[in-house]
Amino acid sequence: MSASPNYITPAGYSALKAEYDALFAEERPKLVETIAWAAGNGDRSENGDYIYGRKRLREIDRRLGWLSRRMKAAKVIDPANQPDRARVFFGATVLIADEDDNQRTLTIVGDDEADAGSGKVGWNAPLARALRGAGIGDLRRVVLPGGEREYEILEISYPG
Template sequence: MDRPNYITPEGYSRLRTEYQQLFEIERPALVETISWAAGNGDRSENGDYIYGRKRLREIDRTLDRLSKKMSKAQVVDPAKQPDRGRVFFGATVTVADEDDEERTVTLVGVDEADASSGRISWHSPLARALRGAALGDLRRVMLPAGEKEYEVVAIRYPDA
């Protein structure tokens, strides 16, 4: 089952910027270095040539991965969400657990998730539990540490 690969406009822009940096700047410079190193004679002990070829393969793999991600990405602008009273993709949600400890998370695409900064994947257990929730709703989430119940305290979307 293929799930849609939602991504915010900012997340897509970051992917595109990384792709362009590698394709337009790093790769051509590296190809030039490899050509220069190849012209220096024996390639078997030529560090510039050997390292350059290895780095070129890494860049090509990264470009391929980024290209596939961008082609499958479905850009969704959370600022254009018509129903701001419920939790959908791109929402920033503040939840409180049973101990009244609050946590704020933003539901983003898989490629832009960063739990340490509060950006969780749209497909994570907490995000799946919060989807469609309204202010004041209680949601149970099965986490690795056990089941936990959260109350939705606030829902925000970026301004258009």
């Protein structure tokens, strides 16, 4: 795991907890029951329910372990409590424009809740790192896989 804190919004933490609870309290017990039933059917070497069940149980246990570690390391930050709303920090929703005047709105969230398709950029992503601390009108240069781009910050807002 990285040395930097695992920042996450309250909504992101709730989503991790909901997934953990659903896997632990619902899906895992049903699967254990299915495996026990399949094991009672005799030969396990050709028993698809048993083999698939054991494989899926390992996947669930691995995911539960990962979720548990991420929740323990999480530092929940509520962006609505950000005192300096004139600069880009965790939880900011930012309107940026590139050199070609293509505008894009993105929200800087925790790495565990990042979703580029919906405009949520992880805190440690190159674009988010470049925008940190920027104010309206600032220009920031970012090295992306497609090449270097320069962005201008047009608007900054926080929830609440």
